[in-house]
Amino acid sequence: MKAMQKALALVAAGATVMSMAACGGSNDSSAASNKLTISWWGNQQRNDRTKQVNDMFSAANDGVSVDGQFSEFSDYWQKLSTNAAGKSLPDVMQMDMGYIQQYVDNGLLYDLSDFVKNGTIDLSDVDPNVAAAGQFDGKTYAVVNATNAPALIYDKTLLDGAGITVPDTMTVDDFISISKQVYEKTGVKTNIRYYEASEYMEYLLRADGKTLLEKGKLGVDSASDLEPYFQMYEQGIKEGWHLAPEVFADLKISSVEQDPLVYGTAADRMSWCTFKYSSQFGAYQKAATNGHELAMAAWPSDDVKKSNYVKPSQYWVISKTSKNPELAAKWINFYTNDVDANKILLTDRGLPISTKVLSAIKSDLSDADLAGLDFMENVVTPNSSTINPPSPAGSSEINSKVLPQIEESLCYGKIDAAAAAQQFFDEANDALAKAK
Known part of the structure; x- marks a missing residue:
């Protein structure tokens, strides 16, 4: 940091x-x-x-x-x-x-x-x-x-064995339901882009016609717009289907080879999916040394066509x-x-x-x-909209410091989703204003 x-x-x-x-x-x-x-x-x-x-x-x-x-x-x-x-x-x-x-x-x-x-x-x-x-x-x-485009890369072999099918596009509720099923049937958990940048938060906001990062300020008027993103983590940790933050303590987050999708042997330290981009699919398939077949779907959203984009x-x-x-x-x-x-x-x-x-x-x-x-x-071309402009000054601090620290506090149970959303709203606005 x-x-x-x-x-x-x-x-x-x-x-x-x-x-x-x-x-x-x-x-x-x-x-x-x-x-x-x-x-x-x-x-x-x-x-x-x-x-x-x-x-x-x-x-x-x-x-x-x-x-x-x-x-x-x-x-x-x-x-x-x-x-x-x-x-x-x-x-x-x-x-x-x-x-x-x-x-x-x-x-x-x-x-x-x-x-x-x-x-x-x-x-x-x-x-x-x-x-x-x-x-x-x-x-x-x-x-x-x-x-490329946002891609939910997932372990198709694992899910086929559990009798679970992942559609090309799905709502957030669909994604949570699948995550629960995978955990119940295999013991393998989920990773919702923990400790990475804010693209998925932005993706979810696009479904409502809103932007996340604008010059000098956030593109939302209140923290309540951000709360659904943090609620996914809160729910996953409480119900057990999201990876515990301790799992990431000794992993290099940016390393394909150490991503919980392809790294590790203990089910409770592995993820059935990873929120990445389509250009990374080949590298992930190569890193899947267990011989499992991987596949791709769009990132979950309640309106995938509005959320998704070619990048x-x-x-x-x-x-x-x-x-x-x-x-x-x-x-x-x-x-x-x-x-x-x-x-x-x-x-x-x-x-x-x-x-x-x-x-x-x-x-x-x-x-x-x-x-x-x-x-x-x-999948992407027929289900996408114009991409948002490049991130403004201040976004790097948000992505490298503000969001990861808040996600960490949330997943360790130090704050709840509402507090996480408010903290992000305040600190992100402050970072963008200072950068402007």
């Missing part, structure tokens, strides 16, 4: 340094080096595949070398923010929806508009709505690197201090449009945004990849 707070402070410090640097320098490509630094987060599979693409780009461009910088998600943002403060951001950075607005607002990103207009970054085979997701204040600061998996952005933004743009274009590169990447970050690339790699997709494609085409 303290590391994340420090990272947020460093982003602001980096903005000051950038502002000063802008007065005395430029990104003249004539003085650029032929070395690119590319940074990303993810699991080992993503690390290996991205490294192969970097090597392919170097081989296709004489004299160009690529320095890949890989981190775990929890470490990534502090490293990036430290680099911002030292005016040494990587040339190309993988960026998340929860952070990109802050980097745009602080002037840390290079405007890619000209590169898109002149075709250095070719988005001609990309859905205009997907391309527009990288635009802020009329400028293109980012290119979506893939698309930029992440973005690629170029730092304002890049010594060779044109070469960096060529790397993004290579990642986006090169068929051979995408035959290596496949759907690790999600579905490729180029329709031509997606068509060209279909025959190379694994069963898990094809399941992800089928899920996107047949």
Whole structure:
């Protein structure tokens, strides 16, 4: 938690340094080096595949070398923010929806508009709505690197054995009913995104036409709008079907391999499901070393069509201090449009945004990849609405500190759902107001 707070402070410090640097320098490509630094987060599979693409780009461009910088998600943002403060951001950075607005607002990103207009970054085979997701204040600061959607990944083998069927879409009551049945029949419990970010809370609010995080304040008028989210945890803990918080004490929350869906052997320390994204399905299926078949459904909501959305998996952005933004743009274009590169990447970050690339790699997709494609085409697309704008400044503190601490207090029985909702309402509003 303290590391994340420090990272947020460093982003602001980096903005000051950038502002000063802008007065005395430029990104003249004539003085650029032929070395690119590319940074990303993810699991080992993503690390290996991205490294192969970097090597392919170097081989296709004489004299160009690529320095890949890989981190775990929890470490990534502090490293990036430290680099911002030292005016040494990587040339190309993988960026998340929860952070990109802050980097745009602080002037840390290079405007890619000209590169898109002149075709250095070719988005001609990309859905205009997907391309527009990288635009802020009329400028293109980012290119979506893939698309995915919220996905409840679950242990189909376990549930088939218990005679339980999970529908593609379900209400919250349906989900709770299934969780109870799984616990009663198998002893395996449930994890409702414990100690993660606020996307599921936002998802539930979308069913009522409400937003969660807005610039300077929450998008709800009272804590009562937030209470149903916390009631799910409270009910699950009281009735025994939700994992106890002690289970997570020695687990790395961001690790696929340590997720209770695929990790552990004791039923009361395992979960029949995990609230993730469709791009992570292949990694979870690979991590299911017990040989169980996994499957996907939409996150539960009382109106899935209003709640659900197609999401930029992440973005690629170029730092304002890049010594060779044109070469960096060529790397993004290579990642986006090169068929051979995408035959290596496949759907690790999600579905490729180029329709031509997606068509060209279909025959190379694994069963898990094809399941992800089928899920996107047949479950998500007909049951989704326009995604909310990227999270505003202050959201990172909410997701890394405010919400996890409240969920922990709730699950340990220190507060009830009503108190949790009020505490979140007060502290989240305060964080957003201060950030504004």
